[in-house]
Amino acid sequence: MKKYLKKVLFILVFLLLIIGITYLYLGYAPKPLPPKLAANIQASTIKVGNLERSYLFYIPKNLPANAPLILVFHASMQDGQAMRVSTVYEFERLADKENFVVVYPNGYKNNWNDCRKTASYPAKTMNIDDKAFVSSLIEKFSSEYKIDTKRVFATGYSNGGHLAFRLAMEMPDKIAAVAAIAASLPTPSNNDCEELNQPIPVMIINGTKDPINPYNGGEVTLYGFGSRGTVLSSSKSAEYFAKAYKAVDQPKMSTLPNQEQRDLTKVLRYEYQIGNPTQTKVVLYAVENGGHVVPQPFYNAPKILGQTSQDINAPLEIWNFFAQQLPH
Numbered sequence: 001m002k003k004y005l006k007k008v009l010f011i012l013v014f015l016l017l018i019i020g021i022t023y024l025y026l027g028y029a030p031k032p033l034p035p036k037l038a039a040n041i042q043a044s045t046i047k048v049g050n051l052e053r054s055y056l057f058y059i060p061k062n063l064p065a066n067a068p069l070i071l072v073f074h075a076s077m078q079d080g081q082a083m084r085v086s087t088v089y090e091f092e093r094l095a096d097k098e099n100f101v102v103v104y105p106n107g108y109k110n111n112w113n114d115c116r117k118t119a120s121y122p123a124k125t126m127n128i129d130d131k132a133f134v135s136s137l138i139e140k141f142s143s144e145y146k147i148d149t150k151r152v153f154a155t156g157y158s159n160g161g162h163l164a165f166r167l168a169m170e171m172p173d174k175i176a177a178v179a180a181i182a183a184s185l186p187t188p189s190n191n192d193c194e195e196l197n198q199p200i201p202v203m204i205i206n207g208t209k210d211p212i213n214p215y216n217g218g219e220v221t222l223y224g225f226g227s228r229g230t231v232l233s234s235s236k237s238a239e240y241f242a243k244a245y246k247a248v249d250q251p252k253m254s255t256l257p258n259q260e261q262r263d264l265t266k267v268l269r270y271e272y273q274i275g276n277p278t279q280t281k282v283v284l285y286a287v288e289n290g291g292h293v294v295p296q297p298f299y300n301a302p303k304i305l306g307q308t309s310q311d312i313n314a315p316l317e318i319w320n321f322f323a324q325q326l327p328h
Contacts, residue, residue, distance in 0.1 A: 032088050032299045038096045048133045056080040056104040058092045068100040068151035073160030080104030088298040090315035114162030115193035116186045118229035153322040155179040169196045177201035177325045179318040182213050182292045185237040190229035199244040201281045203321045206234040207290025238284040242272040256311050265289045265309035
């Protein structure tokens, strides 16, 4: 009996060791240190219908009137604080330099009510009014901090990127431009959002080896579980928004410089030529060999999500894209 118990104990310890090693290799990534900022991150809540919604926000020191506002939406199972880590606090650093307000809203039970009809997470099944949440935040920061309501931008990662698509399609009167990371538009059969009713500037940043959101289109799953239904390819998603500007030509392609020899990714930039050449309206970044991550050179996401490219600083590219958009 003792020999049997020892054998069972040995097997359990061995399995725990294997699980631990696997987690350290695939699931663990040391968090980046918070930077020294001119001001402090703040937390608050706002009543939206019958719900108390929460959010983090950053106001640069000596913020001028009529500053832009950027809403940054986290991924599924994250929150605003996790999104700060995923973007390596870069939006706050840029806010100090460029004078804009950053808001990190928190999703209902860590999810957003995006356009994917078949998704089964609580925000979707309960039809949480995230658009009303966004509208309330815009009104609050307009009233209290005098932000420029014509320069309100939205960006998001994964589920947050899908919410950004919803805002682009259904709230182009309140959102001046959007940027989506690791997200593609749902296929028509999986899309319960309204059709795009006016052109809006859109940036998409997707990895070609994304294990969750397939770059070339298909079913979105969490490693085979929790299907979110099917999505279009990344290029078809970009074309959808380009066609709203009546763009018919093939996009202009360029390659970003390689910043690190050991980085096995390559970033291709597809820009749709629309009107004024100094104002990019629709652009797709294809991160070859990139995973389901926010690409940037300061932090490597857990390996289970795929490779993190160091050839592109996504938050910086997003801000530069937003900054060139003229007010309506």
